Amino acid sequence: MNYEIIELKEKTVEGISARTNNHAPDMEMTIGGLWKRFYEDGVYENIKNKTDGKAIGLYTEYDGGVDDDYTIMVACAVDEKEGGSSGGKSGEYEKRNIPGGRYARFKIVCDMRTSSAAVAQVWKEIWKTDLPRTYICDFEEYQNADMEHAEVCIYIGLQSEEN
Template sequence: MKYELVELKEMMVAGLLARTNNFAPDMGNVISGLWDQFMGIYPSVMYKVNEKTLGIYTEYEGRETEDYSLLAACEVEKKEGQPNGITIKIIPAGTYAKFIAEGEGKDAVAKVWQQLWNMSLPRSFICDFEEYETLKEGHVRVHVYIGLKK
């Protein structure tokens, strides 16, 4: 699978946080429930940089087979004035492998992750994230950024 190496600057994000594991029986419900909640409060998030939403994976206990935190979020300029319950996190600056998926929502992203797990990237397991862009109803372009070791 093709990817591009990119250097990203630090980004501040605001969103809702959950903890899960790729092998947890309720993982799908945790993630979809988190997104449903976030989209409900999305209009009230202040100081958005753009209209893109982000799925951020961080606080890994180890590798992709262990627990991690997931933040459904958007990039913001300021942390002040955000709605109650919002978590502010920083996506660290660094080198990321950038993959592009395009297709029907969840299916497009799932295919990328399935392939990623079989690649031997020098992953940092500090922060990975997805950046969603809606092309038309139900059809998305997703940029998947995988944090790499220095």
């Protein structure tokens, strides 16, 4: 599986989140439910100060490694300089930072209608790699809204080269 090592700057994201793990029987429903709420309940539209139109699936607050609990957040990058939180109807929107640093970037192009299966397959392959992961922050970034040729980048946080 091909990837490239890149350096990213820190960014702030805002959205909705839940806790799960890769072995939970309801993991797919948990993650799919967040994406559904994100688009169907107007979360995406209500987030203010987006830096771009890209949707992000953020994996953070890992309790350990690939087999442990983590927080999944469906979000957009926001401009912190603009201030204020979108908040949602009852303040349920949250903000988190994607730390700057080294990431392995995997790119896939897939049909948006079946993207969840394509993205899940790439994650399964990533779990088998020996990348020096930090288990601090990983994320998917949906680059466009082309239904037949959606481009998705998956970023895996890597330990610094000194470690």
